[in-house]
Amino acid sequence: MAAAGGGTNLDPLYDEALFWILAVMAVGAAITMICVRQAVHCALMLAIVMISLAVMYAMQGAPFLAFVQIIVYTGAVLMLFLFVVMLVGLSSSDSLVETIKGQRLWAGIAGIAFAVLLIVGIGHAAIGSAAPQTVANSAGNLTGLATLIFTTYVFPFEVTSALLITAAVGAMVLAHRERTTPKPTQRDLARRKVASRQVAPEPPPGVYALNNAVDMPARLPDGSTTSRSVSRAVEQRDMDLGRDPEKTVAADLAVEDRIDAERQIEAAARGRDEQ
């Protein structure tokens, strides 16, 4: 598996085409990632970069790393990111106001300078072409890696386990929240419900209104609407989009009244004709 000389058994032409496609994709996605506002979009762009890199690992004779990249990075790490984005809230987008004056400009200049520094430095270094695989890789990529990990790198490998355990314990300690009040029992919950004077479930949105939408407040038997039936997140979204469901209801009622009036006029006219 990909143990041929130069680390890849791809045809050179395909190799080159694939590299340029993936490179443009990865760089484009990375630049988009640092430009878009929503954290979720950033995560999606990062996924594109990581999958492109996984294919590049496979092209360079590292099939094991390619699969680990997809399973661990795009699978586990990015899911963790998305999970935290969901917990912290989808509205966690950056504001476009700069808090430090000229931060973006100077960061861009620093980035370009850094890139020039690195590229000039690496350009002066002698990076040879791909060497033929040595004995280490002759038995296949996975066997070679396993041999190295469990012989030369066995101590770092063992230390890694300590790191992983520390990370797991640390995450548990940091994410744990002490309960400051005793857990409410079923009796407490029942008492609270009766005391709140709302024993029946809250009215669901949109059911008694003219429109059947979740942002439409429920219409109570006395004709008034209740804001308790609409989720606060939906309300916020309506406010962001400049929608007013109450106004829509009012407009619909007005239209109905007008239709009624026109119908009465029509009926009266018909009655006159018949006479």
Add this chain to the structure above:
Amino acid sequence: MSPAHYVFLATILFVIGAVGVLVRRNAIVIFMCVELMLNACNLAFVAFARMHGNLDGQVVAFFVMVVAAAEVVVGLAILMAIYRARKSASVDDANLLKY
């Protein structure tokens, strides 16, 4: 493609990640940029492993992935704790140690 191409690509991705860390203020996005930088380093490691014709670079990239996974777990837990205390994921709002 020669390993040099991959090393230059890794350089560009690393710089983009560094600029992202400097520019963005949402802590989650900054974390993603750090991950991008780690990925760029991995790409360089794999390219150098191919250049030398041995597997040591791939082993190092493997260890970087393990450390990155552990780092993400702890980092995101810290972020959750900060968010719980300050109701914000912006790095500008975590300024208690500033003065």
